[in-house]
Amino acid sequence: MNPWLSAPRSQFERWLFRPIGPRAGPIVLGHRQIFIVPSRLGLGFAVLLLVLLVGSLNYELSLGYVLTFWLVGIGHASMYHCYRNQSRLSLRHGKCQPVFAGQRARFEIVLDNLNRHARRNVQLTLPGEASVAVDVPAQGSAEAYMERPATSRGYLLPGRMTISNRYPLGLFYAWSYADFDARCLVYPEPEANVGLPAASGHGRQGRHRGAGQDDFAGLRPHRPGDSLRHIAWKSAARGDTLLTKQFIGSEVGSLWLRWDDMPPDFGVEQRLSRLTAWVLQAERAGLDYGLRLPGSELAPAHGPQHEQLCLQVLALFGKKSA
Amino acid sequence: MFWRKKQPATSEARLGRIDTFWLIAATALCGAPLALHLDLWMSLALATLLLWRTQIALSGGTLPSKWLLAPLTLLAAAAVLATQGTLLGRFAGVGLFSLLVGLKLLETEHQRSAVLVILLDYFLIITQLLFGQGPWAALSMALQLLAVTATLLGLFGSPSGARQRLKATGLMLLQALPVMALLFVLFPRIQGPLWRLPEERGGARTGLSDDMSPGTIAELSQSAETAFRVRFAGKRPAQNQLYWRGPVLWHFDGQTWRADPLATAGSPVPAWVKGDSVDYTVTLEPHRRNWLFALDVPVRIPPDARLSSDYQLLSNNPVNELKRYDVSSMTHYLLPTHPGALQAALALPSGYNPRSVALARDIRTRAATPQAAVEAVLKMFNQQQFYYTLEPPRLGRNSVDDFLFATRRGFCEHYASAMVFLARAMGIPARVVTGYQGGEFNPLGNYLIVRQSDAHAWTEVWFDGAGWVRVDPTAAVARERVERNLAAALPEAEALPFSLRTQPEFLRRLRFGVDNLLNHWNQWVIGYDTQRQRNFLRSIGIEDFVSSQMLAALLVGGLLASAPVLVWLWWRGRPLRADPVQAAWLTFCARLARHGASRHPHEGPRDFARRAAALLPQHATEITAIADLYMQLRYGGNDADAKPLRALVRRFRP
Numbered sequence: 001m002n003p004w005l006s007a008p009r010s011q012f013e014r015w016l017f018r019p020i021g022p023r024a025g026p027i028v029l030g031h032r033q034i035f036i037v038p039s040r041l042g043l044g045f046a047v048l049l050l051v052l053l054v055g056s057l058n059y060e061l062s063l064g065y066v067l068t069f070w071l072v073g074i075g076h077a078s079m080y081h082c083y084r085n086q087s088r089l090s091l092r093h094g095k096c097q098p099v100f101a102g103q104r105a106r107f108e109i110v111l112d113n114l115n116r117h118a119r120r121n122v123q124l125t126l127p128g129e130a131s132v133a134v135d136v137p138a139q140g141s142a143e144a145y146m147e148r149p150a151t152s153r154g155y156l157l158p159g160r161m162t163i164s165n166r167y168p169l170g171l172f173y174a175w176s177y178a179d180f181d182a183r184c185l186v187y188p189e190p191e192a193n194v195g196l197p198a199a200s201g202h203g204r205q206g207r208h209r210g211a212g213q214d215d216f217a218g219l220r221p222h223r224p225g226d227s228l229r230h231i232a233w234k235s236a237a238r239g240d241t242l243l244t245k246q247f248i249g250s251e252v253g254s255l256w257l258r259w260d261d262m263p264p265d266f267g268v269e270q271r272l273s274r275l276t277a278w279v280l281q282a283e284r285a286g287l288d289y290g291l292r293l294p295g296s297e298l299a300p301a302h303g304p305q306h307e308q309l310c311l312q313v314l315a316l317f318g319k320k321s322a
Numbered sequence: 323m324f325w326r327k328k329q330p331a332t333s334e335a336r337l338g339r340i341d342t343f344w345l346i347a348a349t350a351l352c353g354a355p356l357a358l359h360l361d362l363w364m365s366l367a368l369a370t371l372l373l374w375r376t377q378i379a380l381s382g383g384t385l386p387s388k389w390l391l392a393p394l395t396l397l398a399a400a401a402v403l404a405t406q407g408t409l410l411g412r413f414a415g416v417g418l419f420s421l422l423v424g425l426k427l428l429e430t431e432h433q434r435s436a437v438l439v440i441l442l443d444y445f446l447i448i449t450q451l452l453f454g455q456g457p458w459a460a461l462s463m464a465l466q467l468l469a470v471t472a473t474l475l476g477l478f479g480s481p482s483g484a485r486q487r488l489k490a491t492g493l494m495l496l497q498a499l500p501v502m503a504l505l506f507v508l509f510p511r512i513q514g515p516l517w518r519l520p521e522e523r524g525g526a527r528t529g530l531s532d533d534m535s536p537g538t539i540a541e542l543s544q545s546a547e548t549a550f551r552v553r554f555a556g557k558r559p560a561q562n563q564l565y566w567r568g569p570v571l572w573h574f575d576g577q578t579w580r581a582d583p584l585a586t587a588g589s590p591v592p593a594w595v596k597g598d599s600v601d602y603t604v605t606l607e608p609h610r611r612n613w614l615f616a617l618d619v620p621v622r623i624p625p626d627a628r629l630s631s632d633y634q635l636l637s638n639n640p641v642n643e644l645k646r647y648d649v650s651s652m653t654h655y656l657l658p659t660h661p662g663a664l665q666a667a668l669a670l671p672s673g674y675n676p677r678s679v680a681l682a683r684d685i686r687t688r689a690a691t692p693q694a695a696v697e698a699v700l701k702m703f704n705q706q707q708f709y710y711t712l713e714p715p716r717l718g719r720n721s722v723d724d725f726l727f728a729t730r731r732g733f734c735e736h737y738a739s740a741m742v743f744l745a746r747a748m749g750i751p752a753r754v755v756t757g758y759q760g761g762e763f764n765p766l767g768n769y770l771i772v773r774q775s776d777a778h779a780w781t782e783v784w785f786d787g788a789g790w791v792r793v794d795p796t797a798a799v800a801r802e803r804v805e806r807n808l809a810a811a812l813p814e815a816e817a818l819p820f821s822l823r824t825q826p827e828f829l830r831r832l833r834f835g836v837d838n839l840l841n842h843w844n845q846w847v848i849g850y851d852t853q854r855q856r857n858f859l860r861s862i863g864i865e866d867f868v869s870s871q872m873l874a875a876l877l878v879g880g881l882l883a884s885a886p887v888l889v890w891l892w893w894r895g896r897p898l899r900a901d902p903v904q905a906a907w908l909t910f911c912a913r914l915a916r917h918g919a920s921r922h923p924h925e926g927p928r929d930f931a932r933r934a935a936a937l938l939p940q941h942a943t944e945i946t947a948i949a950d951l952y953m954q955l956r957y958g959g960n961d962a963d964a965k966p967l968r969a970l971v972r973r974f975r976p
Binding site: 041044045048051052054055056057058059060061062063064065066067069070071072073074076077078080081084115116117120121133135165166167168169170 | 437438441444445447448451452455459460463467471474475477478479490494495497498499500501502503505506509511512516642643847848849850851883884887888891894895896
């Protein structure tokens with residue numbers, strides 16, 4: 001676009017749409033949020049009305065005027081319908097499952113309709129993505145899943161979403177923007193075709209756990225990431241704090257996944273990518289594994305929670321913690 | 323499931339099967355009424371195209387290629403040109419347009435082109451109005467509007483069931499009515515055409531023509547169609563005074579009487595009139611010719627009309643649509659003429675009707691004055707064995723001789739023709755006047771219905787000193803024709819259409835009632851023109867289109883017209899009202915939020931109250947009390963009374 005045009009235009013857009021940054025939601029579409037203009041079909045319809053009007057005038061067709069003005073009335077009513085189809089619609093975001101870089105993040109958006117009329121064909125669009133159309137029943141809810149490619153690790157925000165509709169006749173286009181601070185955690189992309197590191201000096205190839213639970217060493221407060229299997233459920237039932245059972249010897253048979261084990265010419269992302277692959281493989285192999293990064297360390301453990309914790313640490317390595 | 327996903331509605335989306343059928347059906351509905359007016363082959367061609375498209379949709383086959391459709395389009399245009407002689411004009415233009423819509427439908431498989439077909443369908447609706455604007459046309463228009471709009475509704479996300487779709491559309495059509503009514507009343511009507519349709523060839527025409535031969539008017543008399551309706555401002559003249567002048571015929575070639583182009587083009591010599599004028603409004607059905615009808619001598623004529631030198635009232639434009647005009651006429655008058663015209667009124671084709679010429683000379687020599695001679699002819703018609711009939715025998719080359727001396731059975735054109743022939747043969751200038759005589763008074767609507775069956779031909783004879791004098795030879799044969807109506811004048815055995823026969827009283831009243839409704843429709847819907855609009859606007863205090871009153875009317879009217887939709891939408895869509903307990907709780911939460919204790923979405927009332935009490939220790943007791951009461955009402959059991967909670971919340975002012 002012509003820069004002379006685009007600069008004032010973006011100025012205008014900024015003034016008009018007043019971006020206020022990502023919000024937690026729910027976002028309710030009030031009259032400040034809804035914009036409505038005639039669509040391309042609406043403009044074609046206007047031309048049709050003009051032709052009908054001139055025709056009625058020329059041939060003195062009174063019923064032609066009736067037809068023309070009836071269509072004007074229909075267009076007028078459809079404008080209100082289009083506006084109402086979006087007005088007072090409430091949107092909130094749901095959970096977003098973490099993904100690996102290179103995959104597509106899927107944001108769940110819930111549309112709540114408190115009103116007594118159904119919303120039809122509401123389109124949700126993320127920039128650069130195809131729209132998703134949803135019908136929201138009266139006093140009901142609908143979910144839509146908005147996908148975005150996750151290109152790099154860290155937290156991914158959905159970005160400014162457009163909510164639009166052309167209901168009922170496509171003559172008008174109403175739209176609103178919603179900027180959710182829904183975050184999707186993006187793990188580093190696991191390096192392909194890489195084996196686990198050899199057991200280092202004070203570690204050894206892990207063995208399958210199963211019966212190694214007898215070296216009970218005591219309780220400590222529960223930390224996120226502890227395996228659910230190690231929670232002291234009996235004591236949890238008595239009080240309201242969770243305790244984790246600790247076992248001696250669990251460190252002994254563990255595998256350490258270390259930043260420093262990487263070839264020295266590896267860059268940060270490359271290292272993270274390989275560590276990610278290791279975490280996945282170690283978990284799949286049923287090993288106890290610990291993670292050692294510059295400035296942080298995760299004690300060897302095992303299980304989906306531990307795996308997730310490791311991946312999260314890898315995803316956010318070097319990022320400002322949010 | 324509460325939700326369903328749809329394909330994104332981009333313009334490249336393919337048209338669904340159901341939507342395709344809707345589109346075909348809507349187009350068929352828009353094209354159907356045209357079958358009444360267009361050539362048969364056009365309707366059949368359109369039907370074929372639609373069936374073809376239906377078959378493709380049913381079988382899931384592919385659409386015909388451009389290489390087939392392009393030649394078909396050219397073929398359609400060529401066929402129209404060949405049968406109609408033009409591509410423009412009503413019959414050719416509308417026919418071609420409908421075929422093009424059908425062809426467009428054959429290449430429609432995406433939403434983008436479907437939307438175009440819908441716009442074309444909307445235009446197709448208006449074309450039928452070129453052929454008539456009666457109540458049936460209005461009904462058909464409304465149905466088509468419903469079908470086409472419902473099709474459009476389907477493309478942009480609507481209930482898929484046909485009933486639901488039609489209901490939603492119908493509702494929207496109703497919501498559109500106030501705006502339609504407002505614009506219909508206030509939108510400035512502009513007089514006159516911007517351009518004209520080219521002159522038509524063919525096409526059914528009813529009503530009088532500008533020539534007359536034996537049988538012309540008798541044929542017209544079989545038609546019960548309305549020619550025009552008349553409302554008199556004052557007293558209605560006597561039935562036998564109701565001579566509605568139409569084309570005046572001068573030239574006779576032995577068979578046919580024709581108008582004089584010179585007389586039609588000229589302007590009249592002012593007439594001498596006296597007495598009171600008769601004021602009336604004529605609402606003329608379209609007949610596609612220029613003439614208007616008025617009683618005897620019009621003294622005040624409509625602005626877009628003129629009087630010819632033989633006192634025909636002519637409109638500047640052909641009457642292609644219902645036309646209403648005001649006229650004042652005089653029934654006492656002396657009608658002068660251009661001197662040259664008298665010569666033309668004496669011309670007779672030589673070598674025709676020798677016996678009639680001889681008879682005329684004989685009568686003239688025995689009569690003292692021209693008046694007496696004309697009287698003698700009328701007396702002959704009256705006293706000798708002449709019959710008034712709709713089924714006269716065929717006449718030969720000497721038509722007047724055959725009629726006067728052999729058959730003696732004729733309709734008004736026979737008598738008028740013979741009268742003028744005899745007068746001219748006697749040296750008395752005479753001419754044939756065609757038009758309508760009489761009419762049926764509708765007491766329910768207080769107006770006169772003049773039908774094609776009232777078509778009539780009479781004569782005007784020139785007497786020195788008296789000017790043109792109307793002489794009706796038919797009255798001499800069948801007085802009832804002029805005094806009452808055609809049915810009364812004809813013998814019982816004659817075949818007349820049922821509607822023209824004398825009918826039982828209840829049927830007559832029913833017929834008058836229906837005609838009255840039709841007349842109201844004509845006056846207020848079809849005939850709502852510049853003049854009627856100005857009168858109406860003046861009656862509500864708007865003198866000018868560009869005025870503050872007009873602006874106010876538009877604003878207030880616009881608000882009033884908008885309001886029903888808005889109110890309806892609001893009422894049907896209003897949000898669910900929270901129950902009183904919930905409302906009180908929400909108020910309470912809102913008050914706390916203003917003091918920094920806003921409830922997190924995941925927080926239950928107990929946790930929230932605990933946290934809020936910690937944040938606002940000075941109100942801890944109240945907060946706990948309200949939360950406890952709320953939880954008790956909300957989750958404790960039935961028959962909860964919200965009053966104490968509301969009272970507590972009302973008193974809670976942190």
